[in-house]
Amino acid sequence: xxxxxxxxxxxxxxxxxxxxxxxxxxxxxxxxxxxxxxxxxxxxxxxxxxxxxxxxxxxxxxxxxxxxxxxxxxxxxxxxxxxxxxxxxxxxxxxxxxxxxxxxxxxxxxxxxxxxxxxxxxxxxxxxxxxxxxxxxxxxxxxxxxxxxxxxxxxxxxxxxxxxxxxxxxxxxxxxxxxxxxxxxxxxxxxxxxxxxxxxxxxxxxxxxxxxxxxxxxxxxxxxxxxxxxxxxxxxxxxxxxxxxxxxxxxxxxxxxxxxxxxxxxxxxxxxxxxxxxxxxxxxxxxxxxxxxxxxxxxxxxxxxxxxxxxxxxxxxxxxxxxxxxxxxxxxxxxxxxxxxxxxxxxxxxxxxxxxxxxxxxxxxxxxxxxxxxxxxxxxxxxxxxxxxxxxxxxxxxxxxxxxxxxxxxxxxxxxxxxxxxxxxxxxxxxxxxxxxxxxxxxxxxxxxxxxxxxxxxxxxxxxxxxxxxxxxxxxxxxxxxxxxxxxxxxxxxxxxxxxxxxxx
Numbered sequence: 001x002x003x004x005x006x007x008x009x010x011x012x013x014x015x016x017x018x019x020x021x022x023x024x025x026x027x028x029x030x031x032x033x034x035x036x037x038x039x040x041x042x043x044x045x046x047x048x049x050x051x052x053x054x055x056x057x058x059x060x061x062x063x064x065x066x067x068x069x070x071x072x073x074x075x076x077x078x079x080x081x082x083x084x085x086x087x088x089x090x091x092x093x094x095x096x097x098x099x100x101x102x103x104x105x106x107x108x109x110x111x112x113x114x115x116x117x118x119x120x121x122x123x124x125x126x127x128x129x130x131x132x133x134x135x136x137x138x139x140x141x142x143x144x145x146x147x148x149x150x151x152x153x154x155x156x157x158x159x160x161x162x163x164x165x166x167x168x169x170x171x172x173x174x175x176x177x178x179x180x181x182x183x184x185x186x187x188x189x190x191x192x193x194x195x196x197x198x199x200x201x202x203x204x205x206x207x208x209x210x211x212x213x214x215x216x217x218x219x220x221x222x223x224x225x226x227x228x229x230x231x232x233x234x235x236x237x238x239x240x241x242x243x244x245x246x247x248x249x250x251x252x253x254x255x256x257x258x259x260x261x262x263x264x265x266x267x268x269x270x271x272x273x274x275x276x277x278x279x280x281x282x283x284x285x286x287x288x289x290x291x292x293x294x295x296x297x298x299x300x301x302x303x304x305x306x307x308x309x310x311x312x313x314x315x316x317x318x319x320x321x322x323x324x325x326x327x328x329x330x331x332x333x334x335x336x337x338x339x340x341x342x343x344x345x346x347x348x349x350x351x352x353x354x355x356x357x358x359x360x361x362x363x364x365x366x367x368x369x370x371x372x373x374x375x376x377x378x379x380x381x382x383x384x385x386x387x388x389x390x391x392x393x394x395x396x397x398x399x400x401x402x403x404x405x406x407x408x409x410x411x412x413x414x415x416x417x418x419x420x421x422x423x424x425x426x427x428x429x430x431x432x433x434x435x436x437x438x439x440x441x442x443x444x445x446x447x448x449x450x451x452x453x454x455x456x457x458x459x460x461x462x463x464x465x466x467x468x469x470x471x472x473x474x475x476x477x478x479x480x481x482x483x484x485x486x487x488x489x490x491x492x493x494x495x496x497x498x499x500x501x502x503x504x505x
Contacts, residue, residue: 055082067188073128221253277317284310
């Protein structure tokens with residue numbers, strides 16, 4: 001099990017090194033990228049299987065005992081997130097074969113992509129706050145270069161907005177870590193959980209620190225009112241980059257919030273988690289209203305990233321086993337569905353040469369298959385049964401009703417209706433209506449790919465992700481059982497502490 005815990009970090013690192021060594025051989029780089037992503041996915045599945053059967057896995061790097069050394073930890077939640085990283089890495093690596101242009105490939109797209117996967121997995125598996133900061137910086141460096149790669153003006157503008165606000169977040173994060181260490185004398189998460197919740201530290205200081213981490217992680221997760229950088233930047237890079245950002249980067253911020261507010265900051269739950277619940281409601285509403293107002297395919301989807309983050313925070317704010325299970329299930333659902341929609345937008349761009357919904361049209365008549373590839377994840381995102389989004393939202397709504405938080409339930413249901421409206425707006429504009437006469441001669445590049453491997457590389461990831469939204473809906477029970485087990489672990493910090501520190505927590 002210990003070897004499995006290290007592999008999700010080691011595999012993308014070795015893949016990136018191999019890609020650098022093959023720098024001038026594009027064909028070899030492509031094969032290495034897909035092979036590395038596939039091996040990572042298989043290793044992630046192995047880790048999830050192992051943790052599910054044997055319990056929380058822990059590795060003390062260099063055999064230094066906790067809390068003095070570097071600790072890697074995988075509970076069910078971490079293992080699920082690492083598995084989703086492997087899935088998204090494989091899907092986007094395959095999609096990149098036909099969507100990524102030669103200049104970006106020659107400037108290091110593939111090594112940077114795998115460095116990003118390494119950073120994401122490191123954040124999911126680390127057991128101490130300082131190394132969480134380090135992995136955030138690895139992600140920031142790789143994601144900034146990926147966003148700016150190509151040098152187009154709109155990309156550079158988006159990249160500057162992205163990196164500026166994330167550097168502010170990192171500075172706040174590092175400041176909070178320094179204060180936390182001065183107060184607790186440790187940065188190991190399990191040790192922090194013991195010390196901060198023992199009553200030895202002033203509760204006011206603990207609450208103040210929790211607010212600093214809420215803001216730092218909230219910026220990275222794009223929560224209200226700190227989300228403005230995301231819709232201003234995520235639509236600017238190539239679709240493959242946007243898809244991996246959408247699927248993973250903001251989710252690392254949400255993961256960090258869930259980790260610290262279920263393990264470390266539990267002294268004033270009535271205040272902290274109620275605040276999180278309020279933020280969740282505003283995040284849902286502002287995100288979906290921004291989406292409704294958009295006429296660009298990718299900008300509309302970018303605002304929906306924000307909106308869906310609100311649902312994830314809703315489960316954390318409610319802070320019950322059912323609510324956290326709903327959050328874990330929703331996390332899996334939204335990573336798959338939203339990434340599939342972004343990949344569809346890239347296929348639409350190859351057909352029509354634009355993301356402007358007003359200039360699109362007629363795709364249902366000319367590309368029925370692609371239309372269905374959009375429709376299923378779109379309906380899943382809106383929560384239409386029996387797709388995955390329905391069960392995810394139903395679980396959160398039920399948890400809200402059980403805790404008598406009727407306001408957030410009403411917000412969640414209202415936002416679902418607006419989500420359906422915005423998805424049908426894309427359907428009506430891009431797929432159902434006739435193509436505008438002025439654009440009849442627009443490029444129709446996708447059919448030309450059908451006889452080549454490029455066509456398969458383009459649509460295979462979309463089909464796979466779309467099929468998963470159906471499978472997660474029709475066969476929801478085993479996935480929900482796994483999510484509930486993960487939630488049960490999150491609500492039992494003692495098991496995490498004992499696994500990391502040993503002895504009796």
